[in-house]
Amino acid sequence: MNPKLVTLSVNHRTHHVALNPNTTLLSALRDLGYTDVKSGCEKGDCGACTVLVNGIAVNACLQLAWLAEGQDILTVAGLGSSDQPHPLQTAFADFGAAQCGFCTPGMIMSAKALLDERPQPTEAEMRKALSGNLCRCTGYARIFEAIEHAAKQLNVDSRG
Amino acid sequence: MREFELLQPKTLPDALDALAQNDAARxxxxxxxxLLVDLRAKRVQPDVLIALQKVNELRGVARVNGHVRVGASTPIAEFLKHPLLTPYRALHQAASVFANPMIRNAGTIGGNIGSASPAGDTLPPLLALDAQIELVSASGTRTLALDDFFLGPRKTARNANELIYAIQLPAKENSSATRSCFYKLGLRQADAISLVSVAVWLAREGEKIRDVRIALGAVAPRPLRAKRAEEILRGQIFSETNLKEAARIAAAECSPIDDLRASAKYRRRMVNVYTRRMLEQAWQNL
Structure with a gap:
């Protein structure tokens, strides 16, 4: 098993990194410093490691890093910065949609994938889109409120 | 995770060549x-993995000679979106409750079939819709009824040098006189493993059932056609008595196990209940 130099594009930055074939995208990202991508169950049940690959939400724990070469990877840290947070990030903070915060990056990325496809989702669509992201602290009500609010913000913004 | 070599062929011939080398477990x-879950749990220990994601020949959905041909690499999420696939209601319903959105985006139809879990959620709908499977190797392709493909838990008729190429869904099985439907009973609404799943395909002719197929998931060593139950109904009037009898026979035909999710007794009872409900639902919508 030989490592290979792999080029990963993460949050619009290019990384050249030597990786073994059995390295998951999750562990490659965390080793590169993207610790905003959380390692939870490591079997695709919890959604803590959700990232967007070419705009599609996937579990980073179930992808091999070699196969992510040449794809656009977006993590929650790439959505916005502390100075200029994404409306979803602002809404999660404002609505108290995080308690321990471990599930939050994945929740936000699943919500981002949903809003990209359905800018005005129904409650049922929100529930379905986040059904692979588990919160073990306190529940989902504030999370859905935050997404609904962010959707409104984004629709106002896009109308200018 | 165990060490392995990872090959990324770009064409089908290259993938088949890579698979045909029998020097190591591939x-x-x-x-x-x-597969990644199994690798991490050390349930499988291959020496070489052949990633199929770049093989374009395994992609795509098209209408070919009276059926819809679905490339093995087609993600489950595609069954919720593709205009040629959404009319296959039982499959659409299965795709919509398949694991969770991220798994649907990454997981493929070929993978769900190849894994051959007795609880694989697309398998009962595919059996009820009378799907065929195309296998390809360096020496050519062969097509077999999907019902002949499953041999046992995680055991299939695929030879080590073969790949699942595509599945074929008969177009005539989807006319206005037919209807299919699916129900998955899990312990929660999403992200669940089926306790029991039932898929039904039904063709109506007047007040009679012209033809019917019933397929059961998670209640036998492999996804199962309830053929004796089908026999009760085929060519018969759609009646309460016939329905009850067919559901009873379907429950007798399966061989569920006790596990941490449910008892065998409960599973068998639910096969009875949901077989009947699915038959009613299919009929009422015709």
Whole structure:
């Protein structure tokens, strides 16, 4: 098993990194410093490691890093910065949609994938889109409120 | 995770060549949603993985000679979107409750079939819709009824040098006189493993059932056609008595196990209940 130099594009930055074939995208990202991508169950049940690959939400724990070469990877840290947070990030903070915060990056990325496809989702669509992201602290009500609010913000913004 | 070599062929011939080398344990890798979990748990220990994601020949959905041909690499999520696939209601329903959105985005139809879990959620609908499977190797392709493909838990008729090429869904099985439907009973609404799943396909002729197929998931060593139950109904009037009898026979035909999710007794009872409900639902919508 030989490592290979792999080029990963993460949050619009290019990384050249030597990786073994059995390295998951999750562990490659965390080793590169993207610790905003959380390692939870490591079997695709919890959604803590959700990232967007070419705009599609996937579990980073179930992808091999070699196969992510040449794809656009977006993590929650790439959505916005502390100075200029994404409306979803602002809404999660404002609505108290995080308690321990471990599930939050994945929740936000699943919500981002949903809003990209359905800018005005129904409650049922929100529930379905986040059904692979588990919160073990306190529940989902504030999370859905935050997404609904962010959707409104984004629709106002896009109308200018 | 165990060490392995990872090959990334770009064409089907290259993938088949890679698979045909029998110097080591080789496994095709589709979306990885089953295989990576198994690798991490050391349930499988291949020396070489052959990633199929770049092989274009395994992609695509098209209408070919009276059926809809679905490339093995087609993600489950595509069954919720593709205009040629959404009319296959039982499959659409199965795709909409398949694991969770991220797994549906990555996991493929070929992978779900190849994994051959007795609880694989697309398998009862595919059996009820009378799907065929195309296998390809360096020496050519062969097509067999999907019902002949499953041999046991995680055991299939695929030879080590073969890849799942595509599945074929008969177009005539989807006319206005037919209807299919699916129900998955899990312990929660999403992200669940089926306790029991039932898929039904039904063709109506007046007040009679012209033809019917019933397929059961998670209640036998492999996804199962309830053929004796079908026999009760085929060519018969759609009646309460016939329905009850067919559901009873379907429950007798399966061989569920006790596990941490449910008892065998409960599963058998639910096969009875949901077989009847699915038959009613299919009929009422015709």
């Amino acid at each position: 496994r095709p890798l589709g979306g990885g949603t089953d």
